[in-house]
Amino acid sequence: MNYKNMFVEALFIQLQGTLEKTVLENMIEKPKYENMGDWAFPCFELAKVYRESPQTIADKLKQNLELPALFEKAETVGGYLNVFLHKSDVSTYIINKILSEKSNYGSSNTGHNKVITIDFSSPNIAKPFSMGHLRSTVIGNALANIAEKSGYTTVKINHLGDWGTQFGKLIVAYKKWGDEKKVKEKPIKELLKLYIQFHEEAEQYEDLNNEGREWFKKLEEGNEEALSLWQWFREESLKEFAKVYDLLGVKFDSYNGEAFYNDKMDHVIQLLEEKNLLQVSEGARIVEVSNDMPPCLIKKKDGTTLYATRDLAAAIYRQDTYQFAKALYVVGHEQSLHFKQLFSVLEKMGCTWHKGLAHVPFGMILKDGKKMSTRKGKVVLLEEVLQDAIKLAEKNISEKNPTLAGKDEVARQIGTGAVIFHDLKNYRLNDIEFSLEDMLRFEGETxxxxxxxxxxxxxxxxxxxxxxxxxxxxxDDDQAWTIITTLVEFPNVLKRALNDYDPSQIAKYTLDLAKSFNKYYGSVRILEEHEQKQARLALVYSVQTVLQEALRLLGIQAPDEM
RNA sequence: GUCCCAGUAGCUCAGCUGGAUAGAGCAACAGACUUCUAAUCUGUAGGUCGGGCGUUCGAAUCGCUCCUGGGACGCCA
Structure with a gap:
């Protein structure tokens, strides 16, 4: 049932084809204030056509308008024609719909089981899981949930940063200053220390960078020492990451990182050569993409590969393996150019599926207004933040609900819920100034x-x-009307969140629904004996179901007690 | 220098494809727990929507321009 369309139909008949239905649909809007009704039609544009004042037109429309039974009345004010829905009919309809559909309310089959791959999280091996990766992780995870609810088959890919020059550098640093014992005790911390030390020293001794590049070359050529060190770093890192994913409740279908594509890059280079796209420039191999973009580097002058090479191989591999209709890359905004180049190269290669590729960028987490840099050691560890949040949740529980069963699990749900929600509630392209205080806030819009x-x-x-x-x-409870209209909106919100790849739409929606419910809760004694008691409980059930489902889509659990 | 984001209340941000009196939360102040979980609710106060020009019946929203902040710009990822 679509109330808006009913209004469109009624208007269309009155206007006798002056305006198309689709035009009408776009013109109709939600009034700003509730006392102005549920849908509004502005008559200003028609004023030119009919050479009458908007108010006169609105009045005339109102006189002849034949509204379906679900509508209660129409009013005109200031050039608008406002219509009011029949509150109890709509309330009854939506509550019973949710009662029967339960958590499936809002599900659709717009995806027709087509495959959508989502490349997200993708932390770098031998580096700590920082706050920056949190964004990619929670946005990607939420997008996957939303896509699934909309009938897509998702493939969640953790494209680990487990290859590249950085490993050459790390190997050099380890060989020069590393201590096996220390690394075994605290792998990530120790490796990070080495990485930072490398960059500090490299500022003075330029030669270090060359050594790093040489060792990466050895790694790519299969040097045994390099490979075994690399493997060791990788394993230790994965163990560390698993802790974070467990806390967050995030799972992947594939952990194929950059290294996975090592043996698939020759094929890519061959394809590029066949299409005559490869050029030599300053000793490096490049592909010219277009005039408004710098060229895409495929191979360095020493013959080793680059990020772009691996991403090309990955895209082709994923299309071959999954036949995706869409492929999303949830990667920071600072890499926008890289993806523009990447997609453009694929287009030049004649890959018709390049249209399904999309970069889903997000803003950075800043510290004192600046980018946090791993190299300079300016990182905040996600695991520590999560643990802080969980501890705070524990403290709150022991103050407010000390007899609660399963305290630890509930504390975990609330602590991580706070951190995830804090990240998802704002539009993804906004930069976020890191604030532990904000993240650990449990009151207000959280x-x-x-x-x-x-x-x-x-x-x-x-x-x-x-x-x-x-x-x-x-x-039949007018006080519940805000809740009802919000419940009606849920499927539309899901649609928008998927179209714009924007989970914040859902986060904001949960706030709207929660606020309207809490207001209702404060003014109506639901459990009081009343002829509407059962219907009110059904309303509560609807709210509870939709809140739980919306939170689930965000990757947040909803405890029944807290 | 070129390109990409962003600039709304003291702070953090909403504001969908332009529309009716500019919206929350935090912080501040004043209230509401013998009564369905006060991690809540109700009020008060707080804004030349960065500046200017333009398009329009109508601009926070669209276009141009300037200012400010952030980011990217061939051998890092």
Missing amino acids: GPYVQYTHARASSILRKGNFQQTDEVMQL
Whole structure:
């Protein structure tokens, strides 16, 4: 059922084809204030056509308008024609819909089971899992959930940064200053220390960089010493990352990182040569993409490969393996140029599927207004932040609900929920100034606020002993109207979140729903004996179900008690 | 220098493809727990929507330009 379309139909008949239905649909808007009705039609543009004042046109439309039964009335004010929905009919309809569809409410099959690969998280081996990777991880994970709910088959790929010149540098640093024992004790911390030391020393001794490049060359050529060190670094790192993914509840379908494509790059270079795209410039192999972009580097003058080479191989491999309709890259905005070049090279190679490729960029996490740099050791470790958040949640529980069962698990859900929500609630392209204080906030527009609201709803359902029956619930409660209209919006929000690759739409939606519910909660005694009690419980059930589902899409769990 | 983001209340941000009185949260102040979880709710206060020009019946929203901040710009990823 689509109320907006009903209004469009009614208007279309009145206007006798003056405006197309699609035009009408675009013109109709939501009034700014609730007392102005549910849909509004502005008559200003028609004023020119009919040579009458907008208000007169609105009045005339109102006189003859034949609205379907679900509409209660129409009003005109200031050149607008406003229509009001029949509150109890719509309330009854939507509540029973959610009652029967449960967590499937909002699901669709717009994806037709087509495959969408999502490249996200992708931390760098031998480096700590920083706050920067958090963004990619939670955005990518949420997009995957949303895509699945919309009928896509997803392939979640953790494109690990496990290859590249950095490993040459790390090997040099380890051989010069490393201590096996120390690295075994605290791998990430020790390796990071070596990496930082390398860059500090390299500022004075330019030769170090050359040594690093040489060792990477050896690594690419299969040098045994280099390979075994690399493998060791990789294993230790993966163990460390697994802890973070467990805490966050994120899973992947593939951990094929950059190294996986080592034996697939010759093929790419061959293809480029066949198409005559490869050029030599200053000793390096490049592909010219277009005038407004610098060329894409494929091979360095020493013959080793680059990031772009591996990404080309990866894209081709993924198309061959998964036949994706869409391939998303959830990677920081600072790499926008790289992806523009990459997609452009694939287009030049004649890959018709390049249209399905999309870079989903996001803003940076800044420290004192500047980019956090691993090289200079300016990183904040995600695991520490998560642990802090969980500890704070534990503290809150022991103050507010000390008898709660399963405290540890609930604390984990709330702590990580706060961190994830904090990241997802704002538009992804915004830069975020790192603030532990903000991330550990549990009041106001936060994850725990939404979780708390959900727990409240669950609690009421428990105490009210709510049981689902086949009976149709008749809800006639004007105070619930904001909740009802918000519930109606859920499927549209999902659509927008997927189209714009923007999980923040859903995060903001959970806040709207939670706020409207808490307001209702404050003014209506739901468990009080009342002829509407069962219908009200059904309303609570609807809110609880949609909140839980929306949070799930964001990658956040919703405890029943907290 | 060229290109890409962004600039809305003291702070953090909403504001969908232009529309009716500019919206939250935090912080501040004042209220509401013997009553469904106060991680909540209700009020008060707070804004030349970076500046200018333009398009339009109508601009925070679109176009141009300038200013400010961030990022990217061949052998890092």
